[in-house]
Amino acid sequence: MPSPRPDFPGLPDTLPALLERAARAFPARTVTILDGRGRKEESYSFAQLHERATTAARHWAGAGLRAGDPVVVALPTSIDWCDAWLGAACAGGLPVATAPPGGFGGGDAQARKIEELRTQLDTRWAVVTPTLRPQLPDEPGLFTPDELARADAATPDKPNGELAFLQLTSGSTGRPRAVMITHAGAIHNPHAIDTAIGIPHGAPTHAWADSVVTWLPLYHDMGLVGCFLFSLYCGHDLVIMPPTVFLARPHLWLERITSRPGVLTPAPNFGYQYCVERITKGEFDLSSWRAAMTGAEMIRPETVAAFDERYGPTGFAHEAWRPCYGLAEGTLAVTFDTRGGVRTDDDGFVCVGAPVVDTEVRCAEDGAIEARGPGICAGYYRDEDATRATLRDGWLRTGDIGTMRDGELFITGRTKDVLILRGHNVMPHELEWEAESVTGGGGAARSAAFTVDGGAEGEQAVIVAESNEPSEELAREIKSRVGRALGILLADVRFVRRGRIPRTTSGKVQRSQVKRLYETGEL
Amino acid sequence: MMEEMDRTETVLDVVAEVSGRNRSEVTLEQDLVADLEIDSPKALQLLVQIEEKLEIEIPDEAAARFEKVRDLVEFVT
Numbered sequence: 334m335p336s337p338r339p340d341f342p343g344l345p346d347t348l349p350a351l352l353e354r355a356a357r358a359f360p361a362r363t364v365t366i367l368d369g370r371g372r373k374e375e376s377y378s379f380a381q382l383h384e385r386a387t388t389a390a391r392h393w394a395g396a397g398l399r400a401g402d403p404v405v406v407a408l409p410t411s412i413d414w415c416d417a418w419l420g421a422a423c424a425g426g427l428p429v430a431t432a433p434p435g436g437f438g439g440g441d442a443q444a445r446k447i448e449e450l451r452t453q454l455d456t457r458w459a460v461v462t463p464t465l466r467p468q469l470p471d472e473p474g475l476f477t478p479d480e481l482a483r484a485d486a487a488t489p490d491k492p493n494g495e496l497a498f499l500q501l502t503s504g505s506t507g508r509p510r511a512v513m514i515t516h517a518g519a520i521h522n523p524h525a526i527d528t529a530i531g532i533p534h535g536a537p538t539h540a541w542a543d544s545v546v547t548w549l550p551l552y553h554d555m556g557l558v559g560c561f562l563f564s565l566y567c568g569h570d571l572v573i574m575p576p577t578v579f580l581a582r583p584h585l586w587l588e589r590i591t592s593r594p595g596v597l598t599p600a601p602n603f604g605y606q607y608c609v610e611r612i613t614k615g616e617f618d619l620s621s622w623r624a625a626m627t628g629a630e631m632i633r634p635e636t637v638a639a640f641d642e643r644y645g646p647t648g649f650a651h652e653a654w655r656p657c658y659g660l661a662e663g664t665l666a667v668t669f670d671t672r673g674g675v676r677t678d679d680d681g682f683v684c685v686g687a688p689v690v691d692t693e694v695r696c697a698e699d700g701a702i703e704a705r706g707p708g709i710c711a712g713y714y715r716d717e718d719a720t721r722a723t724l725r726d727g728w729l730r731t732g733d734i735g736t737m738r739d740g741e742l743f744i745t746g747r748t749k750d751v752l753i754l755r756g757h758n759v760m761p762h763e764l765e766w767e768a769e770s771v772t773g774g775g776g777a778a779r780s781a782a783f784t785v786d787g788g789a790e791g792e793q794a795v796i797v798a799e800s801n802e803p804s805e806e807l808a809r810e811i812k813s814r815v816g817r818a819l820g821i822l823l824a825d826v827r828f829v830r831r832g833r834i835p836r837t838t839s840g841k842v843q844r845s846q847v848k849r850l851y852e853t854g855e856l
Numbered sequence: 857m858m859e860e861m862d863r864t865e866t867v868l869d870v871v872a873e874v875s876g877r878n879r880s881e882v883t884l885e886q887d888l889v890a891d892l893e894i895d896s897p898k899a900l901q902l903l904v905q906i907e908e909k910l911e912i913e914i915p916d917e918a919a920a921r922f923e924k925v926r927d928l929v930e931f932v933t
Contacts, residue, residue, distance in 0.1 A: 369916065370904055437888045437899050437922045464917040580897030581904060813890030820896040 344524065347516040348497040349423045351523075351565055356383030359568035369409060371578035371585050379565065382415060388486075389420020395485035396474070398458060400425030400493040403511070403714070405450050405459035407443070409433045410551055410575040413478035417460040418551070420481075422498060424489035427714075429454065429499035429511055430552035434465055442767070442818030444468035454499070454511060454714060492516070499714055500554055502661040509760055511714035518664035521707040522558050523566035525689035529669035530597060530624045530655060537567070542595035542623045544570040548579030548586055549600065553757065555629050558665035559599045569597065580755075583608055584615035587644075591617045599626035599657075601756025603791050606636045609643050620648030624673075628657040628666075630753045631744065632683040637675045651675070658685035658744055662729050664708040668694060668742045682743045694742055700734040702742070752784045754794055754821060761844055764796055764821065767814040771807065772800045779834050781847035785824070793824035797847050797856065803828030829856055860933045866909050867929050874902045884926040892925070906932065 345351045355362070360380035367374045377385070398404065404421035406428050408414040414430075421428040431450060434443040447459055447469065457474030466477050476484070497519040499511040531537045545564045549556030551573075564571035572589050579586050587608065590596045605627065627637070641651050652673035659666040670676070670686030677683050688694045692706030709729045712720030723730050734746040752759045764782035772778040780798035787793035796815070800807060808826040815823055835843040835850075850856045872879040875892040888894045894902060903914050910932055922928050 370900070370907070372904075434920060437894065437919065440920050462916070464920050577896050577900045581900035809890050812893075813887060816889035816893070816895060822893055822895045 344520055346520070347492050348519045348562075349492060351520060351562065352383050352386060352419060352423065355379045355565040355568065362564075362568050363570050364415065364564070365570070365572045366410060366412060366415075367572075367574035367578055367585070368411075369575055369578065371574055371582050375412060377412060377415070379568075382419065385412070385416050386419035386423050389416040389481065390423035390489040391486040392481050392484040393420055393424040393426060393458075394489035395487040396476075396481070398424050398426050398489075400490035401427065401496070402458055403427045403429055403454040403456040403499055405447060405454070405456070406430045406552075407433050407447055407459065407461045407465070408478065409462070410573055413460075414551055417478060417481065418498075421458070422492075425492045426458065427496055427499050429501060430557065431501055432550065432552050433462055437817070440465060440468050450501075450509075453509075495711060500557070500661045500664075500710075501552065502554075510716060510719055512661045513711040513714050514664050515711050518708045518710065519558070519562060520566070521691070522664040522666055522689075523563040525692070525708065526559065526563055526626075526666050526669070527567050528690050529657075529666065529671050529686075530626070532671035533652075533673045538597060538624070539567050539569065542569065542597050544572060544593040544596050546572040546586065546589045546593060546596050546598050547600075548574045548576050548604070550576045550757075553629075554659070554661045554665045555599050555601070555756075559626070559659075579604070580607075584612045587612065587617045587619065588615055590619060590622055594621055596622045597624045597626070598622070599628065601629040601753075602627055602632050602636050603630065603756040605640045606633070606791060607755075609636070609639045617644070617647045619644055620650070622649055622653050624655050625649075625653045626655045626657050627675075628659055628685070630756050632656050632675070632685070634675065634677050634681055634683060637683075656683050656685045658733075658742060660731055660733070662710045662723065662731065663692075663704055663706075664710065666708065667692060667704045667706075667731070670741070678738075678743055680745075682745055685742050685744055687740050687742070694737065695728075696735055696737050696742075700736060700745065702731045702733045702735045702744070703728045704731060705729065752782065752794060753792060754784065755791065759794075759819070759821065763819055764794060764815055764823075765842070767818050768796045768798045768811045768826075771811045771814050772798050778831055779836070779842050781834055781842050781844045783844050783848040783851075785848070785852065787824065794821055795825045795827070795848075795851065796823055797827045797829060797834065797851060799831045799834055800828045801831055827851065827856060863910060863933050864929050867906060867932055868925070870902060870905045870909065871925055871928070874898050874905065882925060884924065884929060886925050888922060888925065888928070902928075 345354045356379050362379045363376045365376040404426045406418045418428040460476050463477045495515045496513050497516040498514050501509045502512050527538050534541050545560050547560040551557050654675045656670045658668045666689050668686045668688050694704045705728045735742050735744045761782040765780045768780040778799040782796050784792035811826050812823050835846045868882050872882045
């Protein structure tokens with residue numbers, strides 16, 4: 334059984350106050366971080382985490398960071414990430430986490446991405462890995478974790494205004510968007526998740542569980558809010574491994590769950606499917622897995638069934654499933670099936686439950702899902718057009734399609750162009766830019782990236798590119814570019830002659846139409 | 857300490873296994889990403905196995921610069 338907890342203290346009002354409360358109320362609770370190979374681990378108590386963040390905040394202040402400044406954090410899952418991200422938040426900055434470099438090569442593309450992000454957010458602040466540092470200009474404001482720790486110390490600003498941090502998400506045109514998450518949202522959402530998971534047991538989660546075990550990246554809303562902030566809020570021990578460690582050695586996730594007395598852990602559908610398909614070794618006892626949240630991409634009933642069949646005998650209870658729906662623009666959770674288990678309708682769509690506490694959800698006539706509540710973001714940073722198009726009278730247009738039945742939501746599709754690969758949102762233009770840098774049209778040769786259903790493998794990325802001189806070699810080069818820059822393997826590269834990709838009158842590539850032509854063989 | 861040739865063989869064996877290729881198909885000039893389709897999780901599998909078999913550590917800074925099979929072999933020999 335989980336260990337007893339002190340009286341649950343009241344809600345904090347800012348993100349730094351959430352950390353301070355975690356250190357005060359749950360000083361001995363820990364964050365355990367596995368290294369990049371999944372071999373070694375280090376544990377830090379919440380009290381240490383707070384102390385380190387306070388120190389980092391003083392260095393940020395000494396370097397000149399002022400309240401409201403965005404800070405790009407491009408580090409792998411590590412204590413350095415915690416110091417930089419929490420430190421920036423405690424200095425009144427707006428931390429914005431982005432993916433660190435991974436795999437072989439890819440440094441150039443990563444450096445370019447960070448520079449674009451700094452320009453877009455109009456900030457000089459960024460923390461990067463020592464590997465990437467030499468590829469970036471020698472300018473003040475750019476740090477490795479060691480350089481940050483050596484910066485002068487000063488008294489940091491207090492947070493000012495309603496914003497707590499920025500969350501990167503896919504935009505339908507051109508570039509990523511930085512979602513403005515409020516302090517209210519950053520506090521409300523972990524509380525909402527705690528309440529929602531707690532319902533079938535009639536008590537907050539700390540009464541019947543005590544750890545979160547995850548491999549979700551901290552630059553992903555489900556990893557950041559659903560695991561990291563959630564653990565700090567509830568006082569759960571957090572065990573976290575870098576996502577590549579899970580992908581290379583997935584049994585480590587279930588091994589860590591096995592060793593804990595009461596576990597809560599979210600993952601996208603892909604993570605559960607991956608366990609079924611890829612884990613070949615290890616002995617598990619999953620009877621302590623109290624709640625397995627599944628969300629962030631379409632939930633497949635066949636994955637749920639396969640996972641139940643494979644891991645039921647190791648103690649995994651079907652009642653542990655918690656289908657949920659959320660998105661970065663809602664801080665994270667919007668709806669939650671609080672009953673335990675998975676329910677589907679006649680068309681095989683999974684019920685993702687009712688709106689979380691203090692939140693409303695409605696579906697327009699065309700199925701467009703809209704949500705309103707304390708978790709809804711304040712808009713997109715420095716992008717008023719996108720903000721106006723997404724938020725209206727406090728209602729967020731999610732870009733997803735669904736239906737409400739008896740107060741519960743079923744997701745049936747999405748309207749945004751976002752590609753979801755292994756649970757990660759990828760912006761199609763990121764792939765297209767890499768492809769177009771190879772086909773070299775200088776803007777004249779366009780391309781369209783989309784995903785196709787790869788069955789059990791999940792969605793697979795495909796690029797259709799314009800070129801008047803298509804060749805095997807060109808396709809290979811595009812695969813290489815995309816693989817290096819983004820760590821994504823393209824399932825297929827197809828060529829069409831220049832000008833053959835359908836565009837809107839304003840010149841925007843119509844990806845959904847290209848996808849339809851590809852799927853029907855009409856290209 | 858293994859002989860240089862054995863170390864090369866070990867690397868090629870692991871590359872073949874992780875990339876799902878026949879050992880005879882793997883050559884030094886192949887591109888790890890474009891030819892062998894080694895994405896970031898496979899890259900980590902590769903590094904973990906080579907590190908364990910050769911009892912070495914390959915820092916991320918070095919791994920980030922590997923492009924061809926040859927780069928990997930040159931690092932460990």
